Amino acid sequence: MRGQPPSALQSSAARCLLIPIYEIRFFGDLRLMTKTQPAPPHISNTDQTLVLSSLEHDQLVGVKKQHIPRRHFNGPELVVLWALRLYLLFMMAVVAYQVWTAAH
Amino acid sequence: MSQPMKPVATEAEVVITHEDVDRAHDRSRVSAARSQRGFSSKARLLWLLAGPGVLVMLGENDGPSMLSYAATGAKFGIGFFLPFVALTFCMAIVVQEMTVRLGAATHRGHAELIFDRFGPFWGWFSMIDLGIGNFLTLITEFIAIRAGLGFFGVRPWIAILISLVILYGALMSHRYWTWERITLAAAVFNLIFIPVALMAHPSWHSVGHAFITWQPLPGFNKDTLLIVLADIGATVTPWMLFFQQSATVDKGMTIKDIRFGRIDTVLGAALATAAAIATILATAPLFAHQMTADNFQAAEFAQALQPIIGRYGASLFALGMVEAGIVAAITISTSSAYAFGEVTHKPHSLNLPMGEGKSFYAVLTLCAAAAAAIVLIPGLPLVYVVLIVNVVAVLAMPPALVFLFMLVNDKEIMGDLVSPPWANVLSTAVVFILTAAGVLFGISIIAPNIFAALGGK
Numbered sequence: 001m002r003g004q005p006p007s008a009l010q011s012s013a014a015r016c017l018l019i020p021i022y023e024i025r026f027f028g029d030l031r032l033m034t035k036t037q038p039a040p041p042h043i044s045n046t047d048q049t050l051v052l053s054s055l056e057h058d059q060l061v062g063v064k065k066q067h068i069p070r071r072h073f074n075g076p077e078l079v080v081l082w083a084l085r086l087y088l089l090f091m092m093a094v095v096a097y098q099v100w101t102a103a104h
Numbered sequence: 105m106s107q108p109m110k111p112v113a114t115e116a117e118v119v120i121t122h123e124d125v126d127r128a129h130d131r132s133r134v135s136a137a138r139s140q141r142g143f144s145s146k147a148r149l150l151w152l153l154a155g156p157g158v159l160v161m162l163g164e165n166d167g168p169s170m171l172s173y174a175a176t177g178a179k180f181g182i183g184f185f186l187p188f189v190a191l192t193f194c195m196a197i198v199v200q201e202m203t204v205r206l207g208a209a210t211h212r213g214h215a216e217l218i219f220d221r222f223g224p225f226w227g228w229f230s231m232i233d234l235g236i237g238n239f240l241t242l243i244t245e246f247i248a249i250r251a252g253l254g255f256f257g258v259r260p261w262i263a264i265l266i267s268l269v270i271l272y273g274a275l276m277s278h279r280y281w282t283w284e285r286i287t288l289a290a291a292v293f294n295l296i297f298i299p300v301a302l303m304a305h306p307s308w309h310s311v312g313h314a315f316i317t318w319q320p321l322p323g324f325n326k327d328t329l330l331i332v333l334a335d336i337g338a339t340v341t342p343w344m345l346f347f348q349q350s351a352t353v354d355k356g357m358t359i360k361d362i363r364f365g366r367i368d369t370v371l372g373a374a375l376a377t378a379a380a381i382a383t384i385l386a387t388a389p390l391f392a393h394q395m396t397a398d399n400f401q402a403a404e405f406a407q408a409l410q411p412i413i414g415r416y417g418a419s420l421f422a423l424g425m426v427e428a429g430i431v432a433a434i435t436i437s438t439s440s441a442y443a444f445g446e447v448t449h450k451p452h453s454l455n456l457p458m459g460e461g462k463s464f465y466a467v468l469t470l471c472a473a474a475a476a477a478i479v480l481i482p483g484l485p486l487v488y489v490v491l492i493v494n495v496v497a498v499l500a501m502p503p504a505l506v507f508l509f510m511l512v513n514d515k516e517i518m519g520d521l522v523s524p525p526w527a528n529v530l531s532t533a534v535v536f537i538l539t540a541a542g543v544l545f546g547i548s549i550i551a552p553n554i555f556a557a558l559g560g561k
Contacts, residue, residue: 047125054128054135056358059211062118068220068517084503085229091499094546099488
């Protein structure tokens, strides 16, 4: 692998992606997915190849529509978050008071 | 080696868009530069990858920030605040570096990560903080532009119109790369404060002494505390976190680019520090001449400096204020638009054609236009917005930093790119410093007698 240009490595990695290139080329099939789905943009074959060789899989706009799984806070984390939230609310009231006194 | 967790897409969900194609063009140039060896290819790589860090740091040297630095120089002269301002930029580097890593590892914006990972309840809290802070700051940017161009006799509505035309002009390319280069070119003019400082003929011996000894120290009172808070708020604010992470993602930076992202951030901080210190040095003669600058606005500083540095120097100072306002208006309204798109899952990229990114460009332009319109309303007491905007930024930072801290230490999304222990110690220290500064400010307002008892006033 060493000595190969990164573009070659990325191109090689692109071949392992979930979407085979021949499937992406036939946008007519994708249009049939749902009636409400907007028509996919027209992208030339050259550009498709460039995208797959230059971008990482999770950089694709389509992939980024997937949500990252949620995590839940533990007790101490919740205490810190609420404490800071109360701190911010209190300090905003202080700032408002200062503006009010300055204005009068 | 632990890899960051990636969402798995099904085949039907992936459609290549124009945004992907534009980003791929930018990335192919990076790949080509990286495949070559030698100094020139490294320099080209830096040229291609620099941007978000320099923009965020010079963008934060905005209207109210430059006003804070000018007030610092006029009230305290050359002393403690020179190394203090340099220290605040070190804090900014610690914080902003985390956003580079987050963006490169997850390819997600900051608002999107908070919503996805912590849920909408906490997500909306952070969005409200960002929205209020951004809008108040945007108003102050247009105040700075109006005041700066007012020095040259330009009418307020023409000044605002010029700034909006520049802001929308940068967007017209619908390419992140072009937008970034135009904004960078404008941001470099922030260094205009350096020749202004040289015209003020500062005592370099005093400057060296101040950096080595941090003296003379200012008195411990409410005014000093307000300046301390304003100077901190001039370097670390919530919009910077959202902007740099989103810009890193929009630029298409990956894990391989983190080193250059760090260089970009440090370079931006160095340039911004130079401009900030130059502003303090430029207004330090006002302190030496014992001029009261308590309620000075941008143009008034320029007018007050005119007898000392001449008409040419004062004009440069006023132009610097205009530049600071315009660049910050561009970056802050962009940060609002990115955050809105990330939260609503609408397309959000500067690579989007107008037709595909209607909501993104609408939020960006409406934010700027609304703030600009407010500045034109006659009789509004906008001076209070200028006075409190940096203080509000400091107060809103600790909650924002805790979210950042939790995200950047989340092994499931960051893999091996989680923060090392020393970085966690530094970022925790930044949270404590900001919180303590906020608490002291609150005490100074609610119980000023405590300050009097400590020897202040």
